[in-house]
Amino acid sequence: MRPFEALKYTVRYARTRHLAAIVRSGAEGARDMTELRCQRGAQIARIAVSVGDVLGLGPRELRDLRRMALLHDIGKLGVSNLILDKPGKLTDEEWTQMRRHPERTVRILERVSAFQYLAATAGAHHERLDGRGYHLGLRDEHLSRDARILAVADACEALPADRAHRKAMEPEQVRAIMRGDAGKAFCHDALGALELGRVGPMIATPVLAAAPRAAR
Numbered sequence: 122m123r124p125f126e127a128l129k130y131t132v133r134y135a136r137t138r139h140l141a142a143i144v145r146s147g148a149e150g151a152r153d154m155t156e157l158r159c160q161r162g163a164q165i166a167r168i169a170v171s172v173g174d175v176l177g178l179g180p181r182e183l184r185d186l187r188r189m190a191l192l193h194d195i196g197k198l199g200v201s202n203l204i205l206d207k208p209g210k211l212t213d214e215e216w217t218q219m220r221r222h223p224e225r226t227v228r229i230l231e232r233v234s235a236f237q238y239l240a241a242t243a244g245a246h247h248e249r250l251d252g253r254g255y256h257l258g259l260r261d262e263h264l265s266r267d268a269r270i271l272a273v274a275d276a277c278e279a280l281p282a283d284r285a286h287r288k289a290m291e292p293e294q295v296r297a298i299m300r301g302d303a304g305k306a307f308c309h310d311a312l313g314a315l316e317l318g319r320v321g322p323m324i325a326t327p328v329l330a331a332a333p334r335a336a337r
């Protein structure tokens with residue numbers, strides 16, 4: 122299924138009552154229907170839900186968190202696969218294109234009534250507490266609990282895995298980076314919950330370590 126067809130599919134079925142299935146299909150479409158990218162979104166959702174569970178979120182909050190995690194990268198529909206799958210380093214212009222995907226996520230989700238309530242948080246997954254993230258440069262006080270959880274889950278999945286432009290990081294390196302960024306990129310509470318959660322050991326175990334050729 123081509124990306125645009127996947128998006129049309131998502132929007133068409135957004136009016137039905139089967140929202141969980143819709144979110145899954147949207148996430149799959151957003152990831153260009155490649156098995157690996159679908160696995161990656163599902164993995165981020167599992168990590169996010171585990172973190173939310175440790176933080177005491179209720180069933181509805183966990184459901185929303187799962188939906189946001191599955192859809193957070195849907196804005197990559199607007200980024201060329203030549204950039205997403207480019208081996209080696211991206212140019213400055215390519216990084217500029219890549220960094221627009223959270224904003225596109227917001228725009229896409231805001232256009233689907235069933236997804237509007239997810240849009241802002243899903244689009245904040247690359248923001249940092251210190252304001253040096255993207256696409257808005259939001260700071261600590263403007264980042265919701267769920268946006269903080271998504272940021273931790275996204276990094277936890279990404280760092281131990283190969284990407285087109287870099288090799289997978291070793292578990293010790295992942296742990297050092299994430300702990301070193303506590304309070305700067307990552308929320309202390311979310312990071313602590315990640316390490317306490319049932320997927321906490323993932324931080325010490327490469328997730329999808331053999332994953333080839335896909336950018337974060």
Ligand SMILES: [Fe+2]
Nearest residue numbers: 193194246337
């Ligand atoms: Fe992203």
